[in-house]
Amino acid sequence: MPDNSILRLNRLRRTFGGVVAVSDLTLDVCRGTVTSLIGPNGAGKTTIFNLITGYLHPTAGEIIFNGRSLMGLKPHRIAAAGIGRTFQNVQIFPQMSVLENIMAGRHLRSRAGFFYSSILPPVLRGEEKKIQESAEKQLHFLGLAPKAHVPAGSLPLGSQRMLEIARALAIEPKLLLLDEPASGLNSRETIAMGELIQKIKAMQITVLLVEHDMELVMDISDAVAVINFGSLIANGSPAEIQANEDVIAAYLGE
16 A cells, blocks of 8 residues: 555455446545546446445455555444545435534534533533534635524535535545535536635545546546446546546547
């Protein structure tokens, strides 16, 4: 495993019956970078995210994060180890306020669960106050402070995606997995999303991105890995990927 690698997928394999979703995939994600994982629909990208975060278990292979194996760990343990994620379909608590949604993410780092906050003993109420203060900082960072107390479900899609990222950042991740963060966004919102991802990188948080917007991918990525039928067919800089004949044939088109 290279010294600058924060995540290594080593001969990772996942099958569903006779279907091979991920096939002997080896990939290193370098610390402090934005790495994009691209490929056609059904190529296995979200399956890879689910394997990394413990929602699925590999059929074979190994996942190493920060020098530690993640094999067999449950999703909340993997999150606590420093991996945050968003989902292809936005997953928020729609009836809870924007602020409460972010606080729910932050409670992974606390000694008491979010829904017990109203009956906390005094020693933990100070911790609750710190959690709220941390969540408020995330709101300002994402530009959502004016919406702190409105129901999260009332936000437009672009703001909901920002909120989901804010909640993922609340656990103080070392690695952030973003699953199609620009999906459904207009051009202005997509530009804002790209700027946000660059700000996250500047915070020394490594980003692994699944995205179909190729202009966004090529603008913000340090490295691009291309998956087709569950296998890695190319890995390199955006310029190298754009010039790769296998990628052009399989995905980007002439």
